[in-house]
Amino acid sequence: MPRVLIADSLSPAAVDIFRQRGIDVDIKTGLSKEDLIAVIGDYDGLVVRSDTKPNKDVIAAAKNLKVIGRAGIGVDNIDIPAATAAGVVVMNTPFGNSITTAEHAIAMMFALARQLPAADASTQAGKWEKNRFMGVELYAKTLGLIGAGNIGGIVADRALGLKMKVVAYDPFLSEERAVEMGVEKVELEELLARADIITLHTPLTDKTRNILSAENLAKTKKGVMIVNCARGGLVDEVALRAGLESGHIGAAGFDVFSVEPAKENVLFGAPNFVATPHLGASTNEAQENVALQVAEQISDYLLTGAVTNALNSPSVTAEEAPRLKPYVAVAEKLGALAGQMVDFGIKAVDIAFEGEVAKLNVKPLSAAALAGVLRPMLAEINMVSAPAVAKERGIVVSESRQEDSPVYESLVRITVTTEKGKRSFAGSVIAGGPRIVEVKGMDLDAPFLPRMLYVNNLDKPGFIGALGGMLGEAGVNIATFNLGRIDAGDDAIALVGVDQAPDDKLLAKIQALPHVKEVRALRF
Incomplete structure (x- = not known):
């Protein structure tokens, strides 16, 4: 029988749902960090509001934890990267309050x-x-x-x-x-x-x-x-x-x-x-809504594997998950790349699938891509809420399939239309991992790393040396260096994986280099 810990005050209706569905539930509110660490290893699920903070230390002690449910929308009290690394799904209830x-x-x-x-x-x-x-x-x-x-x-x-x-x-x-x-x-x-x-x-x-x-x-x-x-x-x-x-x-x-x-x-x-003391969601109606939603979502996940309103996991069935998993990763990361590369109001997002991936259920992939595009400005966006949020903001989302891919077995392409024009990015799964294979119409092959540097420049002699020297002087170590260009002396790009995040001062220095058109620090 799965076990769930409710660590913050929650409507009794949530407890009833857990028990009706055969889940063992304990209520222990007001736990200190040390007390939470001491007991969390016994539970498969954790329900929190804003008071309890499942940070990396708590998650490290949660050896059996599979899901954290936030009764409400804000998840800044949850260490989502640590949860993701530990394979813990983080869910919220974005519309209940x-x-x-x-x-x-x-x-x-x-x-x-x-x-x-x-x-x-x-x-x-x-x-x-x-x-x-x-x-x-x-x-x-x-x-x-x-x-x-x-x-x-x-x-x-x-x-x-x-x-x-x-x-x-x-x-x-x-x-x-x-x-x-x-x-x-x-x-x-x-x-x-x-x-x-x-x-x-x-x-x-x-x-x-x-x-x-x-x-x-x-x-x-x-x-x-x-x-x-x-x-x-x-x-x-x-x-x-x-x-x-x-x-x-x-x-x-x-x-x-x-x-x-x-x-x-x-x-x-x-x-x-x-x-007022953070009373925004404090009405009987809102408390009931988010409590019922989080209890149903966690129960569904623990009993059937269904994922709803997850911020770090795609909404897919247990049967589809193995085949879709690598493509979900490339779609979401490619979307994150696109989202970090646009600064103006987004009018449309087109997601195209080519090759073998076009034969799969691509709806979760489109949702993952859209969530990636929107997340730089909407941190709490997830695969379930992304389509609704896009519609709410008047963003036109289109999806296309082509079962033939001229170069790759499978290709995902995201085109973002803003008030200033279009930008297109393509990715694929190569050797089991997501890769960037095209930016601005230029072919390249770059892995997604946690920290990356994007530079668009004219392809002129001495640029790579100047960039490398500048990164070295700033104490930024280069992990990977991938290049693409249209032709000699023409438009070119560099995607550099780095071990330290470049600060604004370093970015300004790179921008000041001769022939540099655009510089961005990226995070994945």
Whole structure:
């Protein structure tokens, strides 16, 4: 009988599902890291919310662990690379608490606009300071959405119902989808300049960390109100405190903080600041939804091998898995390459299959490729949610098959169309492993390594030596070096596997080399 540990508070309905399906379940909440390490080896499944943190040490001790289920969407408390290396599937429930979280953001907007917490405290203290609390209407104000996905879209819908004007910044939002939502798509600079209220609805990634930096906060309208019910770390908290004290920021409402539990924070005590203890998903309805979903998903996986809403494993049946596994790997990694190579709004993604792979069930492969494309900006995307998220953002996804492949036994090609044009990448399975075989129409043969450097340059003498010397001076060791070119003196690319990640300073130096067109640091 499989055993599951519930390590955070969960609706009793989840326990009932586990037991009805013949799974042994224990509830042990509030465990320290050491206590969790001591017991985790006895369990096949682990259920967490945001408090328990299955890091690499916990996963290393989990010798029998097969699946971690997150009751909710955010998985920044789970060490997904460590879980993947250990063969542990990580699942979340991406849609169970969307309405609840969106409603909390709207509630924060009202609280800030009418100073409700301070007015409540003053009134209950017997002060009756009616003239002190002069609020503002939300009607006709401009709401700036940073992130227009599932939750952001619900906030936009509610704000439009309040007769607000909504502008949205989201690299994945198409013009067509923006029109459908009733919002105006803008760049971040314009949003900062126009918004009376800014609310964030984006995951925390390398690209979104401190998206409201000190510099960007300074670009906002005087008196702007800022709401963050998404993820701590999206706003520079020190800079926000300074803005509240100076009066440039009119008010701020946070449900999430850079360090949680937030027993103390630089924002606490700031003027016109409202805080709640990560209550975004805390309604009876949301708790019930995510509890039921995570229990069903983990039960299905442990009893039948079915994978749903997995962030590190394809959704395939047990019968299909052996044949699809190598192609899933190349599709997802190739998608990750494509996603890291585009900076503009994605309009379309085409996934083409040639040769033997075209005869298989390619739907999981397309989902893996799409998840790879979207993941650089949407860290919590997975194979199940990727198609829905793409549709939500108006991204056209197409799939094609060709049973003949002129060079390779099987080939996967991903073409991404952005507002600036198209970029195409091809990969194959060679000697059992995924390989990059074409970039920008240039043939090459490169393995996917955890850290890579991409350089597009003109094929001129001395470039390789200059690049190698520059990497050596920076202490970056070269693991692999693969080249492709159109013709002598023409367009060329280098894909370099490196043991240390190149920093921004080194990338800028490489970009400054003669004949270099583009430089990117890649991670897989």
